[in-house]
Amino acid sequence: MTVQNPPAIRRSIARNGWLWTLIRFREAGIGLFILILVIAVTLRAPSFLTIDNFEDILLNISILTIVALAQTMVIITHGIDLSVSSMIGLVAMMVAFVVKQNPEMPVIFSVLLGMALGSVLGTFNGLIITFGKVPPIIATLGTLSIYRGLVFFYSQGTWINSFELPANFKALSKGTPLGLPNMVIIAILVAIVVYYFLNYTRTGRDIYAVGSNPDAAQFAGIRKQRITFLVYMISGLLSGLAAVLWASRFESAQTNTALGFELQTVAASVVGGVSISGGVGTVTGVLLGALLLGIIQNSLTLIRISPFWQLAAQGLLILIAVISDKWILSRVERTKK
Amino acid sequence: MSEYILELKKISKSFSGVEVLHEVSFALRPGEVHALLGENGAGKSTLVKIITGVHQPDKGEILLNGEHVHFHDARESRQAGIAAIYQELSLFPDLDVAENIFAGRQPVTLGGRVDWRKLYSEAGKLLESLGVKLDLKQKARTLSIAQQQMVEIARAFSINAQILIMDEPTSSLTLHEVDDLFRLVRRLRAEGTAIIFISHRLDELFSLADRVTVLRDGSYVDTREIKDVTRDDLIRMMVGRTITNLFPKQDVQAGDVALRVQDLTRAGSFYNVGFELRRGEILGLAGLVGAGRTNVARAIFGVEPPTAGRLEVEGREVSITSPQQAIELGLAYVPEDRQLHGLIPAMSLTPNISLPTLYQHARAGWLQDKSERRSAYEAALQMEVRANNIWQFARELSGGNQQKVVLAKWLSTNPRILILDEPTRGIDVGTKAAVHALMSKLAAEGMAILMISSELPEILGMSDRIIVMREGHVTAHFSRAEATQEKIISAATQNVTIGMTQ
Numbered sequence: 127m128t129v130q131n132p133p134a135i136r137r138s139i140a141r142n143g144w145l146w147t148l149i150r151f152r153e154a155g156i157g158l159f160i161l162i163l164v165i166a167v168t169l170r171a172p173s174f175l176t177i178d179n180f181e182d183i184l185l186n187i188s189i190l191t192i193v194a195l196a197q198t199m200v201i202i203t204h205g206i207d208l209s210v211s212s213m214i215g216l217v218a219m220m221v222a223f224v225v226k227q228n229p230e231m232p233v234i235f236s237v238l239l240g241m242a243l244g245s246v247l248g249t250f251n252g253l254i255i256t257f258g259k260v261p262p263i264i265a266t267l268g269t270l271s272i273y274r275g276l277v278f279f280y281s282q283g284t285w286i287n288s289f290e291l292p293a294n295f296k297a298l299s300k301g302t303p304l305g306l307p308n309m310v311i312i313a314i315l316v317a318i319v320v321y322y323f324l325n326y327t328r329t330g331r332d333i334y335a336v337g338s339n340p341d342a343a344q345f346a347g348i349r350k351q352r353i354t355f356l357v358y359m360i361s362g363l364l365s366g367l368a369a370v371l372w373a374s375r376f377e378s379a380q381t382n383t384a385l386g387f388e389l390q391t392v393a394a395s396v397v398g399g400v401s402i403s404g405g406v407g408t409v410t411g412v413l414l415g416a417l418l419l420g421i422i423q424n425s426l427t428l429i430r431i432s433p434f435w436q437l438a439a440q441g442l443l444i445l446i447a448v449i450s451d452k453w454i455l456s457r458v459e460r461t462k463k
Numbered sequence: 464m465s466e467y468i469l470e471l472k473k474i475s476k477s478f479s480g481v482e483v484l485h486e487v488s489f490a491l492r493p494g495e496v497h498a499l500l501g502e503n504g505a506g507k508s509t510l511v512k513i514i515t516g517v518h519q520p521d522k523g524e525i526l527l528n529g530e531h532v533h534f535h536d537a538r539e540s541r542q543a544g545i546a547a548i549y550q551e552l553s554l555f556p557d558l559d560v561a562e563n564i565f566a567g568r569q570p571v572t573l574g575g576r577v578d579w580r581k582l583y584s585e586a587g588k589l590l591e592s593l594g595v596k597l598d599l600k601q602k603a604r605t606l607s608i609a610q611q612q613m614v615e616i617a618r619a620f621s622i623n624a625q626i627l628i629m630d631e632p633t634s635s636l637t638l639h640e641v642d643d644l645f646r647l648v649r650r651l652r653a654e655g656t657a658i659i660f661i662s663h664r665l666d667e668l669f670s671l672a673d674r675v676t677v678l679r680d681g682s683y684v685d686t687r688e689i690k691d692v693t694r695d696d697l698i699r700m701m702v703g704r705t706i707t708n709l710f711p712k713q714d715v716q717a718g719d720v721a722l723r724v725q726d727l728t729r730a731g732s733f734y735n736v737g738f739e740l741r742r743g744e745i746l747g748l749a750g751l752v753g754a755g756r757t758n759v760a761r762a763i764f765g766v767e768p769p770t771a772g773r774l775e776v777e778g779r780e781v782s783i784t785s786p787q788q789a790i791e792l793g794l795a796y797v798p799e800d801r802q803l804h805g806l807i808p809a810m811s812l813t814p815n816i817s818l819p820t821l822y823q824h825a826r827a828g829w830l831q832d833k834s835e836r837r838s839a840y841e842a843a844l845q846m847e848v849r850a851n852n853i854w855q856f857a858r859e860l861s862g863g864n865q866q867k868v869v870l871a872k873w874l875s876t877n878p879r880i881l882i883l884d885e886p887t888r889g890i891d892v893g894t895k896a897a898v899h900a901l902m903s904k905l906a907a908e909g910m911a912i913l914m915i916s917s918e919l920p921e922i923l924g925m926s927d928r929i930i931v932m933r934e935g936h937v938t939a940h941f942s943r944a945e946a947t948q949e950k951i952i953s954a955a956t957q958n959v960t961i962g963m964t965q
Contacts, residue, residue, distance in 0.1 A: 326576045328569055335555050335566050342553035344517060346567035347538030405557035 153399060155451035156414045160421065163443075167425040174428050181307070185300075187420035188313040189368045189375070191413060193387070194394035195320045196364035198412045199357045201395055202324075203337040204404025205255070205262035207361045210368075211387035212273030213247045217369035219277050222286040222379035229292040236295060240370035241363050247273060248362015252355035262358075270388065277381050288377035299374040309371050316364065321409040333357060337404030394419050397447055418447060467526070468493045468657045469514070469626055474523035476509055481851070483509050486523070487683045489676055491626065496648060496658045498668045498689070501678035502701055502863065502891035507661050508550050510678070511628050514659075515547045516540040538567070546624035548615045550631045550661070550862075550889075556604035561586035563603050564618045589621050594643055608635040608800075609752045616644065620651075627651065628659040633667060634889045637751045637917070638952070645671055663891055664918075665694055677701055702893045712903045712925045718742030720778065721880050721911035724763065727772035732758040733935040736772070740880065745902060745912045747926030749919070750955045755935040756915045757799055760882045763913075764796040765789045776880070790819055795878035797869055799885045799915070801862070805869040808858030812850060813839040815857050816872045842871035847897065863894030870898070874905075881905065884915045899925060919948050931955050 168175045193210050200207045221240045225231065247269070254265040288296070299309040324330040336343045336353045343350050373379045398415025400407030422443050426436045469491040476484040484506045491497050499507050512518045514525070516534025525532050527543060534540040537547075554563050561583050562569070570581045586599050595613045603611060612635055619627055629648075633641045648658060648671060660672060668675060669689060677684040677700040684700050722740040727733070733755035740746050748756050762769040765783035774781055776792045783789050789796070798804035807815055816839040817824060824835040840853055846867040850860055857868060866886070873881070886902070887895040902925060906912055916922050922929060929946050931939040931954035939954035 326579075328567075328571060328575075328577060331558075331562065331569055331577060332567065334558060338555035338557040339553065341551070342555055343567070345515075345537055345547070345549055345553045347536060347541050348567040349536065349538070401557075405555065 153408065153411045153414055155453075156398060156411065156418060156447060159447045159450055160414060160418050163418070163421060163425070167421075167429060171425070171428040174425055179424065179428075181310075183417075183420045183424050184310045185307050185375075186424065187416045188299075188307075188309040189371055190387075190390055190394055190419065191313045191416040192316050192364050192368045192371075194391045194398075194412050194416050195316060195409065196361040197388075197391040198395045198398070198400050198407050198409075199320070199324070199333060200262070200361050201337075201392075201400050201402060202333050202404060202407045203354055203357050204340070205354065205357065206266065206392065206402075207251065207358060208263065208266040208388045209247070209251060209269040209273055210361060210365045210391055211384040212270045212277070213244055213362055213365040214369040214372055214384040214387060215277045215381070216247065216273045216280070217243045217366045218373040218383045219281050219286070219379045219381075221370050222291065222373045223280075225292065225295050225373075226286055226290045233294050233298050237298070237367065237370050240366040242366065244362040244364070244366015244369065245359055246362070248359040248365070249355075251362065252358035255358060256351045256355045274385075277383075281379075281381055283381060285381065286373075286379040291373070291377055295374055296377050297374075299371045309375065312367070312371065316367070317409055317413060324409060329353070329356070334405055337406075339405070390419065393444055397444055397451075399451065419444070467491060468528060470526040471510070471514070472524050472526070474510070474513060474520045474525070476506075476513060476518060476521050483681050484513070484520075485682045487678065487681070489683070490686070491657045491659060492674075493625070493657050494652055494655045495673040496652055496660050496671055498672035498675040499659055499661045499678065500668065500675055500697060500701060501684075502893050505678040505701070505891075506681040507678060508630055511547060511549070511630050511659070511661070514540065514626075514628060515545055541568070541622060541624075544622075544625040545628070546619040546622035546626070547628040548619045548630060548632050554603040554606075554611050554614055557602060559600045559602055560590075560597050560606070560614055561599040563614050564589065564621055566618075585621075586617075589617050593617055593620065593647065607753055609637065609640065612636060613640075620647070624656065626657045626659070628661075630661045631663070631889055632660075633662060633664065635752060635917075641667070663889065663895075665697060665892075668697075669694070679703060698892055701891070712745060712899070712927070713907055715743040715907050715927070717744045717927065718909060721776070722763070722913070723773075723775035724759075725773040725775075727759065727762060727769050727774065729758060729762050729767060729769045730771075732767075733762075733932070736932070736937055738930055738937070738940075740911045740913055742879075742909045742911050743906050744927045745906050745914055745925055747922040747929040748913060748915045748932065749917075749922045749929055749951050750932035752917060754932040754955065756932050757884055758935075759932070760796060760884055760913070760915060763789070764794060764882060766796075790876055790878075793877075793879035794882065795819075795873035795876055795880070796882040797873055797884060797886060799888070801865050801869055806857045806865055809856060811856055812843055812848070812853045812868060815868055816842050816875060818872060819876045838875060839871075842875045843868070846871040846874075846901075863890035866890050866894065866898065870901070878910070880911045880913070882913045882915075885917065886914060887916075887918070887921060919951060922946075922951065923948065 164175065173179060197207060197210065217240050220243055221236050224239060225236050251266055251269055254260050255262050258265070299307065301308050304311055324333065332343070332348045332353050335346065335348055336350050340350055372383060394415040395407065395412055396402060397418055398411035398413070400411065422440050426439055431439055467490045471487065471489040473486040473488055474484055475482065475486055487506065487510060489510065499510065501507050509518065513520050515537050516539050517537050519535070532543065534543070555566055558566065564586050565582055570578045570585065572578050583599055590597055593616070595617065597610060597613065603614065606614065612632065616632055619629070632644060636644065652658060660668070662668060672689045674686060675689050675692065675697065676686040677697065679701060719742055720739050721742050725737045727736045736759050738746065748759070750756050758767065761767045763774065763783065765785045765788055768784050774783060781792060783792065813836055817835045821830065824831050824838070836853065843850065843853060848867045848871065849864050857865060860868065883902070887898050902912060902914070914925060923946055927943050929941045929951065930937050931951055933955050939950070941950060
């Protein structure tokens with residue numbers, strides 16, 4: 127049974143130089159774009175390429191990275207979770223309230239509480255989508271409003287401010303006992319766990335399979351509903367973790383905490399090469415995507431783009447990054463053929 | 464211990480109120496190849512999915528090795544030793560070849576970590592034992608249909624099942640690949656595996672199967688020893704009537720040249736292709752899968768414009784750069800892959816049929832519902848599409864009926880030149896005969912038809928003239944009288960060492 131490999135494919139397999147290996151990486155395009163951006167910004171503002179500034183960027187993208195990784199898992203199954211920002215807002219408010227009432231409580235409990243609350247909210251999303259058979263974009267659009275509404279209901283419109291929160295809670299995100307801010311270390315740990323989960327567990331591989339071809343997943347004996355349910359639960363869990371870090375970092379919980387953040391998480395995923403049609407996406411890509419967003423935000427201030435223009439410039443750079451990535455990818459595909 | 468490894472008793476199943484299986488019984492012995500035969504829509508694929516637990520029966524019982532079983536999903540049936548190749552290609556386009564083979568059951572270490580090294584080495588060994596050469600790390604998306612089918616077969620074989628179900632495993636394989644597959648199936652049978660084999664190619668059943676069970680319209684017809692039945696018996700059992708003439712091509716006096724192709728080239732896929740197609744003529748385009756036949760059709764139709772060469776439509780030189788332009792010039796192209804290029808599965812019949820003629824049903828830019836519906840209804844009626852009503856979704860139809868819808872759609876554009884790419888692949892005998900009769904009628908009315916087909920009987924039976932392609936080049940021209948199977952196979956495979964069998 128010899129299936130003939132078209133000769134062109136054989137030819138490309140023969141191309142084994144290190145440059146080809148590098149370019150064939152899905153993330154090559156975005157990496158290249160980051161490199162160009164870093165060089166360009168450094169030429170304009172030398173203070174950009176300093177350790178302090180990069181630590182600042184890392185601190186700024188830690189929360190984004192955590193939630194974008196969750197978003198990525200959801201998007202790989204061909205879903206989307208728009209409710210992450212409201213889950214962050216609601217959990218941040220609830221945890222901050224509990225911490226305010228119990229200032230002596232060990233910090234780890236507030237983290238666990240946040241993750242537990244987030245899981246409950248994520249589970250609710252998962253139930254609506256799997257049992258209610260509501261398309262993810264609609265289900266989470268609904269809970270985006272519901273959860274945000276609950277923030278107002280729960281807080282009665284009031285904020286929890288810095289002076290109401292104990293010092294150890296505030297130090298959770300910014301303390302540097304290990305050299306880097308805790309928050310950065312937590313984001314790195316989450317990335318490692320998600321990387322292992324997606325690449326080295328059957329469940330992780332099932333996530334790709336379900337997104338790549340749901341019917342085939344069913345034929346292959348993969349429990350599609352369970353996988354779908356699981357990713358929304360994980361999305362809630364990681365949003366809960368992000369919520370605690372958010373309250374700690376900004377030393378407050380407000381009714382508008384993380385408002386609009388869901389779009390940034392989607393942007394980081396998509397810029398990082400996660401396909402909105404499912405089945406495709408890597409942790410490395412998302413890390414680069416989040417890094418790119420962080421660098422763009424940071425550098426626009428450094429090179430003194432007027433704040434009025436920053437949002438538009440941000441969007442423009444994201445589009446350029448995605449388009450150039452697609453372009454590079456299509457060139458690579460063509461040389462493969 | 465019963466005589467049978469698997470027994471289905473009086474299985475019934477309905478989908479949204481429509482009964483697709485009615486009290487169907489089926490019994491499988493160990494070490495036999497049992498063919499399951501029936502027209503499209505007879506319920507074979509549903510029966511397969513009930514055996515594998517993808518669907519659950521509404522009524523009836525399933526006995527495996529004499530014991531009652533009730534599978535809730537494909538995982539449970541697989542654990543019970545049942546493997547299946549489904550009719551729809553069911554690969555994961557974004558995963559690579561090796562992972563596709565082991566999807567859902569990747570080898571893991573004691574700690575539950577996916578053992579990638581073992582996965583690749585086992586996939587490699589498996590493909591080698593099947594004699595398939597594929598890059599294990601190639602994404603399934605980039606494989607040809609034949610290669611994808613090989614991966615499906617490898618996946619089913621890797622399970623070491625006691626029951627192996629193959630639903631149309633050969634529909635896109637070339638002859639020698641089919642031969643190799645059959646050798647493997649016979650080896651498994653000798654080892655005691657029970658095999659359920661579904662195919663529309665009756666020749667295959669006679670060369671491979673031990674027994675045959677026929678279904679018709681969701682009901683059980685009969686089970687017979689294959690040596691006790693003839694081809695005509697089977698056809699009669701399947702369709703409930705006798706089909707006397709499978710290839711009804713009438714001789715037609717060929718008219719003016721409708722399409723002239725000269726030195727047509729698309730770098731990378733085909734080179735210097737030339738032929739003439741006259742009104743009233745069916746020109747058969749034969750060759751192996753991947754010989755570039757479909758690419759020629761796509762180039763003529765403006766999907767992938769050629770890089771060099773001349774095209775003349777009805778005596779006028781043209782350069783076709785888009786399908787719209789081709790349609791305006793009186794061309795129609797019925798593509799090979801119905802699901803992908805021929806239909807919009809999530810739309811009902813009406814918009815599917817009216818798609819290329821939408822403008823004709825519009826007044827001042829507004830679509831006239833009534834006129835659109837009427838012409839779709841008439842087209843569906845003319846093609847004898849078997850559907851509940853014209854609002855039924857295209858994806859709910861059987862393969863043969865889907866093909867009729869695609870044909871109805873293109874015929875509604877009143878084309879003068881019709882390109883048919885594998886017009887009867889995977890459709891049942893009854894529909895096949897209907898499609899052939901239609902082709903013959905259209906040709907008699909003066910239509911020029913270019914037919915791409917991998918089925919030699921179809922090529923030989925339906926074509927007035929035949930051209931053969933191999934690796935992007937035209938290697939032979941035959942008239943109807945001079946063409947034989949041997950000549951075509953040899954022209955299609957020159958310098959390629961394969962077993963030349965049919």
